Amino acid sequence: MTRRKDSTVDFPNSSRESSKKPSRRRGRDVPNTQLLVLEPIGYPFRLRGDPKAIGVETESPELFSDYAREQWLGSFVHEGMFLFDRYVMPDFAFRAKKVVPDNSIVAKSTRVRLEKEKTRVPSLYRRPTLEDVIGHEDAKRKCRLLLKYLESPHQFGEWAPRAVLFHGPPGTGKTLTARAVANEAQADIFITKASDLIGVHVGDGGRKISTLFESARESAPSIIFIDELDAIGLARTFQSIRGDVSEVVTALLGEMDQTVEESGVILIGATNAVQMIDSALRSRFDTVFEFGLPNEVDRLSILKLYSSRLPIRLEMDLHQLASLTEGLSGRDLRDRLLKESLHVAISKDMNQIPKKTVLEILNKLKKKTTIDYAI
Ligand SMILES: Nc1ncnc2c1ncn2[C@@H]1O[C@H](COP(=O)(O)OP(=O)(O)O)[C@@H](O)[C@H]1O
Ligand SMILES: [Mg+2]
Structure with missing residues (x-):
């Protein structure tokens, strides 16, 4: 399946709408969605022989609501349609169980609720291990060391690994490797895209970063995975154009320095464009691995x-x-x-x-x- 620009089934190119005004679609006024209840369905199909896997649950309804609203903001929704997740579980399907009012557009004011599934959802989601990652031997060796650290952070003292950076073309296994580490360590993994950390208002980005690190420290051993790091790691020359970006870099550098050796928190960054990463940020990573195309x-x-x-x-x-x-x-x-x-x-x-x-x-x-x- 190719990647969609937008993850709803009906309107692949629907634009993002403001929360205040009702939106116009094909010349009609379409109201904003007040409530959207999503029922987890699963993946469109499952390869035969794959183990039946996880369902979906959330510990924080507010967080789920924010997460869901962000990704489907501006999408036209109606009862019964499918929406596909794009971030944490790409292609995982939800059904719009209830839409109030029906045939409306997801806006900033929309509340999104996750309906408890009735049966466990069979899905394609296999939990990857490092064995599943082909090639990238150096990176895997380092990852095995990270596993040792996550198991007993105290043994490492001041020599603890803190952060590793994966770079290389898209689709070469960077995310897969990070997920494999989290899975093998049975650690929580906090997956985020750098662009999502850039806030709309001054201070948003900094706050998001500190919340992210706080949550990771609370649930240590844990891994923070920041994908597309180049979006915030822009070399400083470019940053002057976007103050909000440099705010995020500063916050990230601060958090990385504050995360003490025994915290049991590891940061994995991934990027397709390592040359875009600010040198101060890059120097905070102990090791940089290149994920090349497979031979x-x-x-x-x-x-x-x-x-x-x-x-x-x-x-x-x-x-x-x-x-x-x-x-x-x-x-x-x-x-x-x-x-x-x-x-x-x-x-x-x-x-x-x-x-x-x-x-x-x-x-x-x-x-x-x-x-x-x-x-
Ligand atoms: N080296 C690899 N070994 C095994 N599978 C791979 C490898 N590289 C890519 N894949 C497959 O491609 C998918 C996408 O890779 P991903 O880790 O998301 O790439 P990246 O994060 O580097 O863009 C993986 O989930 C996996 O199915
Ligand atoms: Mg990736």
Whole structure:
């Protein structure tokens, strides 16, 4: 499945609306949503053989409401429609169980409630381990050390690892690795995108950062994962343009310095653009790991791993496929090549995925990738 710009089913390009004015959609006035009740549904489908996994719960209804409102702000909603999560559990579906008034637009004043699920939701969500990460041996070695630290922070004293930075092109396994560490350590992981930490008002960003670190310290051992760090880590020359960004960097530097050795809190940062990260911020990371695109050997392992989980057989030599897929990331291989091939085969009622289908999709993918880079 390709990534959507907007995660509601009906209106992929709906714009964000202000909370005050009723919005105009196709020439009609559409009211703002007062209440939206979401029922967790699960992932659209599950690969055969995947263990039945988690449902959804929240400890803070207010936090869930804020989280949900932020991501669907400006979306048109009606009862019965599906909304797909984009951040913490990408593609996880919720059904709009109740919308007051029906056919309205999510606004800043909207309250969003999570309805308790009645049965446990079967889902695709497997909890990853470091074994699931292919390649990136240095990063994994460091992660195993982080696990030791999270197990017994006191042993490390002043030599505690504090923060690691993953950088590299999208889809190379940075988030996967962070999740694997959290899972193996049975630690809470606080996942956030740097752009979400930049507030609308002065002081918002700083407050969000201190709340984030406070919560992480309270539930230590824990991991704070800040994705797309370049959004706030902008080199200072750029920061003068955006005061709110430099406020967030300052707050982040302050929190990182205050987090004491034994706190049991680790920060993992990820970025596609390491050269954009402010040098003061970058120097706070003990280690910087590059997540490069997979080489042929790693592509083969990635293809083996994911094709073994396909519900129908892939009729193609994986060595050959690995040699033809130079330049594709792990995500491209899994989500754009294997998944698309599977979908095409299923929609044609085939009980295997023929080589021809895979090669056709690969060709389209390569053309698209070339265009992407040309822009
Ligand atoms: N090295 C890898 N090993 C195994 N799977 C990978 C790897 N890289 C990417 N993937 C697959 O692609 C998905 C997206 O990767 P992700 O960790 O979100 O990338 P990033 O955070 O670097 O943009 C992963 O969930 C996984 O299914
Ligand atoms: Mg990521």
